[in-house]
Amino acid sequence: AENKAPATGAEGAGAPVAKKLTVGFSQVGAESAWRTAETNSIRGEAEKRGVDLKFADAQGKQAQQIQALTSFIAQKVDAIVLAPVVETGWDVVLTRAKEANIPVILVDRGIKTSDESLYTTLIASDFVEEGRMAAEWLAKKTNGKANIYELQGTTGAAPAIDRKKGFEEVLQKYPDMKIVKSQSADFTRAKGKEVMEAFIKSDREQIQAVYAHNDDMALGAIQALDEAGMNPGKDVTLISVDGVKGAFEAMVAGKLNATVECNPLLGPLVFDTINKVRAGEKVEKFIKSNDQLFEQSTAAQVIGSREY
Numbered sequence: 001a002e003n004k005a006p007a008t009g010a011e012g013a014g015a016p017v018a019k020k021l022t023v024g025f026s027q028v029g030a031e032s033a034w035r036t037a038e039t040n041s042i043r044g045e046a047e048k049r050g051v052d053l054k055f056a057d058a059q060g061k062q063a064q065q066i067q068a069l070t071s072f073i074a075q076k077v078d079a080i081v082l083a084p085v086v087e088t089g090w091d092v093v094l095t096r097a098k099e100a101n102i103p104v105i106l107v108d109r110g111i112k113t114s115d116e117s118l119y120t121t122l123i124a125s126d127f128v129e130e131g132r133m134a135a136e137w138l139a140k141k142t143n144g145k146a147n148i149y150e151l152q153g154t155t156g157a158a159p160a161i162d163r164k165k166g167f168e169e170v171l172q173k174y175p176d177m178k179i180v181k182s183q184s185a186d187f188t189r190a191k192g193k194e195v196m197e198a199f200i201k202s203d204r205e206q207i208q209a210v211y212a213h214n215d216d217m218a219l220g221a222i223q224a225l226d227e228a229g230m231n232p233g234k235d236v237t238l239i240s241v242d243g244v245k246g247a248f249e250a251m252v253a254g255k256l257n258a259t260v261e262c263n264p265l266l267g268p269l270v271f272d273t274i275n276k277v278r279a280g281e282k283v284e285k286f287i288k289s290n291d292q293l294f295e296q297s298t299a300a301q302v303i304g305s306r307e308y
C-alpha cells in the first residue's frame with residue numbers, strides 16, 4: 001500500500017496529500033493489567049500520530065485472532081500488529097498476509113513457524129531471560145533451598161513456555177530447589193487465587209515459595225495466602241513477572257518479594273518500526289526490550305516513577 005495518495009487536482013496547488021496509515025491490531029484480550037497497559041500504549045500512540053488503528057480484542061481466543069487478521073487483509077491495511085495468544089497455528093493466515101504484501105509485526109509474544117519470512121519482526125522482551133532472572137533471585141533469597149509452587153501463564157503462550165524454561169534451566173544448578181506443583185492460572189488474578197487455594201488446601205505446610213509467570217496471578221495468590229492466614233512476603237516468598245503498579249503496591253505492603261519487569265509500552269517502537277519497514281529499511285528480526293528486576297527494598301522509592 002502507498003503512503004501518499006496521488007494528487008487529484010482538487011487540492012489546489014496539486015501537492016500530494018498524505019494518506020492516513022491504516023494498521024490492524026489484533027490483541028489477545030484484557031486478562032492482565034500488563035495487557036491493558038500495552039493496549040493503551042499502542043492505541044495512544046496511534047492516536048497521537050493520526051494512524052487509523054483497527055483494534056480487535058480476541059478475548060483470549062486464537063480463532064478470533066485469525067478472523068481479525070483475515071478481515072484486516074480483506075480491508076487491505078498497510079500493516080498488521082499481532083500479539084499472538086499462543087505460539088503455534090499461524091502459518092495459514094500469515095501466508096495470506098504475505099501474499100497480500102502486508103507486513104506483520106509481532107508484539108510481545110513470538111510464534112513457532114516453519115517459515116520465518118511470514119512475519120517481519122518481533123518486538124518483545126526475552127521471556128527465557130526473565131525466567132532465569134526470577135530463578136537466580138529466588139536462589140539467592142532462599143540460599144538455594146525452596147519448595148516452589150509455580151503459577152503458569154496461558155497454556156501454549158510464549159511467555160508461559162519460555163518463563164518456565166528459563167526458570168528451570170537455572171534450577172539445574174540448585175538441587176535443593178524444587179518445583180513441587182505447577183499449574184496454569186491463565187495469567188489472571190482470579191485464577192491465580194483459585195489455583196493457589198488448591199495448593200494451600202493440599203500442601204499448606206510445604207509451601208515456601210511461589211513463582212508466578214505474571215504479577216496478576218501473584219496478586220491473586222497473595223489474596224489466597226492472606227485469606228488462609230499465611231504470611232505472603234514473609235513465610236512464603238513470592239516472585240513474579242511484569243512490574244505493574246499493583247505489584248509495586250504489594251511490594252510496598254511487604255506481600256510480594258520481587259518482580260521482573262516486562263515492558264508493555266511498545267506503542268512508539270511499533271509505529272517507528274512500521275514506518276521503517278514501509279520506507280524499505282531493514283529491521284532486526286527480534287527487537288528486544290531491556291528489563292530489570294525490582295525488589296521490595298526499593299519498591300517505595302521507585303513506585304512513583306512507574307508508568308504502568
Ligand code: AHR
Pocket residue numbers: 031032033034035108109159187213214215241242262
Ligand atoms: O505476553 C506478555 C504477558 O502476557 C504478560 O506477562 C502477561 O501479564 C500478559 O497477559
